[in-house]
Amino acid sequence: MIDLKAYGLTEINEIPDGLLAGRVTELRRERFTVMTERGEVNAVLKGAFYHTAETRVDFPCVGDFVLVRYNESGDSLIDTLLPRRSKFSRADYSGHAAGFAKTILEQVVATNFDYVFILSSLNLDFNVTRIMRYLTQARQSGGQPVVILTKADLVDDYTLPLAEVAQSMPDVPVHAICSHTGMGLNELEAYLTPGKTVVFLGMSGVGKSSLLNALMEQDVMAVQAIREIDSRGRHTTTHRQLFMLPSGAMVIDTPGMRELGLFDADEGIRIGFADVEEWFTQCRFTDCRHQSEPGCAILAALAKGSLSHERWERYLSQQNENRFVQDKTSYLIEKNARNKYTAMWSKQTRKNGGHKR
Numbered sequence: 001m002i003d004l005k006a007y008g009l010t011e012i013n014e015i016p017d018g019l020l021a022g023r024v025t026e027l028r029r030e031r032f033t034v035m036t037e038r039g040e041v042n043a044v045l046k047g048a049f050y051h052t053a054e055t056r057v058d059f060p061c062v063g064d065f066v067l068v069r070y071n072e073s074g075d076s077l078i079d080t081l082l083p084r085r086s087k088f089s090r091a092d093y094s095g096h097a098a099g100f101a102k103t104i105l106e107q108v109v110a111t112n113f114d115y116v117f118i119l120s121s122l123n124l125d126f127n128v129t130r131i132m133r134y135l136t137q138a139r140q141s142g143g144q145p146v147v148i149l150t151k152a153d154l155v156d157d158y159t160l161p162l163a164e165v166a167q168s169m170p171d172v173p174v175h176a177i178c179s180h181t182g183m184g185l186n187e188l189e190a191y192l193t194p195g196k197t198v199v200f201l202g203m204s205g206v207g208k209s210s211l212l213n214a215l216m217e218q219d220v221m222a223v224q225a226i227r228e229i230d231s232r233g234r235h236t237t238t239h240r241q242l243f244m245l246p247s248g249a250m251v252i253d254t255p256g257m258r259e260l261g262l263f264d265a266d267e268g269i270r271i272g273f274a275d276v277e278e279w280f281t282q283c284r285f286t287d288c289r290h291q292s293e294p295g296c297a298i299l300a301a302l303a304k305g306s307l308s309h310e311r312w313e314r315y316l317s318q319q320n321e322n323r324f325v326q327d328k329t330s331y332l333i334e335k336n337a338r339n340k341y342t343a344m345w346s347k348q349t350r351k352n353g354g355h356k357r
């Protein structure tokens, strides 16, 4: 018998006959893995979910507590979604579920977590404003925010950024860690107690997989460098989405949670490149692609030298990854613009005898 308290189930009213309480540990398409007191079961939703759900918000996701009708010889049936104490959701434009949902505006990506670890890297792109924006998001989710400054080994002195965060958000705990050496991980033990659940929020590359691996004491997630080499995708070792740590705490890591980080990266770019985006307001056409349009303020600024080529290129490439996640069409338009621009510029550079202007 598995005690579901270990999985974070706190209170439960009387369970109707024939049903078992459980927690969703994995979700792929419409197939669920649910941990129950009888162990892990495969489950699908009972039909009523599809008939009565207004939006996908009403569908169970990873982290949810549910009641299942246990089936010994096949799929169990998820009968009831229990109330959530916290959740993260994202806008969903996929339309996959259009057949049974009227409006798909929100897709829940993780629920019933106790802590939101806001990860931010101490090297290059350390940015307190961005951390504050994540903090707002974390507070709205219902989880308790904790700021984690990663890659402490890459800076000479992390006490300054640490103090800066502490001063800007006095009521939020902040810790500096290094997942490679294990430095600072002991400070996280206070949160990672049995039955507690954590989610990680933060931009791509801040070290979410690395921290998860360090806490799991084994490689359950491929970190970026490895991923590029074997190109087999993110989940090389396991497809688990709710991880039980050796400490008895759990980490929810769903693709949707990772996308939240990317969405926010867009705002980070907007702030970091406000000077570039300022030019857009001066283009003659509001839908200017800044390629060859007449009256394009970007092209004019580039020609005059009031906007440097390097900065424009950096802006375009930073938009890149983020766009791809948000909207594949605009990503392709952007990519096209970038290629054209690079080709044009290198032609020009060659004309100038190899010197970039």
Ligand SMILES: Nc1nc2c(ncn2[C@@H]2O[C@H](COP(=O)(O)OP(=O)(O)OP(=O)(O)O)[C@@H](O)[C@H]2O)c(=O)[nH]1
Pocket (backbone or CB within 6 Å): 150, 151, 152, 153, 154, 177, 178, 179, 180, 181, 203, 204, 205, 206, 207, 208, 209, 210, 211, 222, 223, 224, 225, 258
């Ligand atoms: N020096 C140093 N590098 C680190 C540390 N943690 C992570 N990294 C490196 O940072 C890169 C990104 O790490 P990941 O753990 O894949 O980052 P992520 O947040 O999971 O990225 P996404 O999967 O894109 O969301 C990798 O090259 C890691 O080796 C650290 O503590 N110190």
Ligand SMILES: [Zn+2]
Pocket (backbone or CB within 6 Å): 280, 283, 284, 288, 289, 290, 291, 293, 295, 296, 297, 298, 299
């Ligand atoms: Zn323009």
